[in-house]
Amino acid sequence: MFKNQSTQKQNLIIFMVIMALVSLGMAFSDSIFGNYFKEVYGISAYQRGILEFPRELPGMICLLVIAVGSFLGDIRLAMIAQVLSFIGILALGLMTPTFAVMTIYLFINSLGMHTLMPLRDSIGISLIQNRAETGKWLGKFGGIYTAFQLVGGLAVFIGFASGWFTFQTKIKWVFVISAFFFFAALLMFSVLNKRIGPKVQSHKKIKLVFDKTYRLYYLLAVLHGVQKQIIIVFGPWVLIEILSRGAETITALNMIGGFVCMLTIPVIGRWVDRFGIRRMLFFDAYSFIGVYALYGVITLLIVNGTLPIADLALILVGGVFVLDKVSFSLDLIRVSYLRAIAKKDSDIAHTLSTGISLDHLVTIVCAYLGGIVWTTLGPQYVFFITAIVSFGNVFIAMRVKNIPAPHQSNAEKNDLIDDF
Numbered sequence: 001m002f003k004n005q006s007t008q009k010q011n012l013i014i015f016m017v018i019m020a021l022v023s024l025g026m027a028f029s030d031s032i033f034g035n036y037f038k039e040v041y042g043i044s045a046y047q048r049g050i051l052e053f054p055r056e057l058p059g060m061i062c063l064l065v066i067a068v069g070s071f072l073g074d075i076r077l078a079m080i081a082q083v084l085s086f087i088g089i090l091a092l093g094l095m096t097p098t099f100a101v102m103t104i105y106l107f108i109n110s111l112g113m114h115t116l117m118p119l120r121d122s123i124g125i126s127l128i129q130n131r132a133e134t135g136k137w138l139g140k141f142g143g144i145y146t147a148f149q150l151v152g153g154l155a156v157f158i159g160f161a162s163g164w165f166t167f168q169t170k171i172k173w174v175f176v177i178s179a180f181f182f183f184a185a186l187l188m189f190s191v192l193n194k195r196i197g198p199k200v201q202s203h204k205k206i207k208l209v210f211d212k213t214y215r216l217y218y219l220l221a222v223l224h225g226v227q228k229q230i231i232i233v234f235g236p237w238v239l240i241e242i243l244s245r246g247a248e249t250i251t252a253l254n255m256i257g258g259f260v261c262m263l264t265i266p267v268i269g270r271w272v273d274r275f276g277i278r279r280m281l282f283f284d285a286y287s288f289i290g291v292y293a294l295y296g297v298i299t300l301l302i303v304n305g306t307l308p309i310a311d312l313a314l315i316l317v318g319g320v321f322v323l324d325k326v327s328f329s330l331d332l333i334r335v336s337y338l339r340a341i342a343k344k345d346s347d348i349a350h351t352l353s354t355g356i357s358l359d360h361l362v363t364i365v366c367a368y369l370g371g372i373v374w375t376t377l378g379p380q381y382v383f384f385i386t387a388i389v390s391f392g393n394v395f396i397a398m399r400v401k402n403i404p405a406p407h408q409s410n411a412e413k414n415d416l417i418d419d420f
Contacts, residue, residue, distance in 0.1 A: 020148040021185035027152025028178035035247035049371025054103040058111035059360025063353035075193040082186035084112030093175030118352035138332040139269015146261035153255030160248040221355035225362030257325030285393030287327040296383035
């Protein structure tokens with residue numbers, strides 16, 4: 001694909017710059033949506049769950065978007081995704097629309113972000129020429145992404161703490177700055193497109209990839225949808241609703257989590273290459289179980305009054321919030337697993353897209369049910385149930401028998417799947 005190693009390295013650097021810009025755009029918007037909804041529209045936990053429908057519906061339809069636009073190639077589709085992200089968040093930054101209109105712009109922004117997700121992984125994987133270094137490079141991409149989330153988080157924290165950023169004015173400058181970074185990422189994608197063009201195109205026709213090889217990956221995607229919803233919606237809601245903390249607190253914790261992830265993700269990437277995918281899938285599974293069980297216990301102690309709503313409660317909730325972010329960042333293990341079992345590289349983008357669609361189908365349902373559980377049974381049960389569901393990750397890890405070598409045959413790769 002590339003003329004020489006120098007060209008390949010330059011393309012990887014450009015891609016990492018793109019990851020940095022996208023990360024900054026997300027830091028100035030996605031991480032503080034919960035506070036935006038609460039402060040501007042005064043929603044409840046139940047309404048917060050319902051709001052995930054316009055936010056997560058794009059995750060279900062992104063496969064269709066990618067399939068319809070497959071003739072454009074991955075990079076051009078990624079450029080369109082950035083345009084959508086830019087338009088949606090810029091509109092929310094320049095005005096305070098009615099709740100109904102806000103959900104439309106939220107949908108547009110989310111459609112852009114979700115469409116980029118599988119394309120980002122597909123493009124990144126296509127730029128990695130040495131299959132044996134997949135984990136290492138995915139770790140680097142993840143490290144860059146989290147490093148700039150840390151930088152963006154620091155800027156957002158300073159902005160809200162100083163009063164320069166606020167949700168009480170017509171123009172939400174934090175969202176306007178987010179739009180700027182999405183636009184900058186669009187420009188860098190155009191640079192990469194000129195260098196590579198349509199060569200990075202993993203899906204030349206509309207299709208779904210459902211077969212024995214990928215079924216465990218899809219199960220992982222479904223479970224990820226459940227776990228993701230907790231860290232995005234109900235994890236922060238403990239801080240916002242129960243502990244009455246503002247955007248600066250959420251941003252500070254995201255910043256701490258980003259710093260920890262910046263250090264750990266490259267290490268996790270190397271561990272994937274060193275210890276193998278099966279062991280890391282077990283590591284991923286037990287991390288989720290431990291984090292959500294701990295989240296449930298701490299929330300229970302706060303709700304029943306055993307743990308006063310004070311600094312100690314904030315420290316404990318904040319600590320497990322950071323651990324949750326680290327666990328959530330281990331998705332590179334699933335991506336490495338997919339590449340290891342892929343029958344051909346052209347399956348990767350479709351499989352990632354299908355997995356994201358399944359992920360978000362579950363996400364929408366869990367957001368609604370989570371809001372009901374929160375308001376009827378108690379917030380702690382949202383986390384306890386998620387911990388129980390996460391045992392499914394252990395079951396899947398048990399079904400992965402071996403770790404494929406970088407150049408195994410398709411028959412050897414199929415041995416990764418246990419018949420059940």
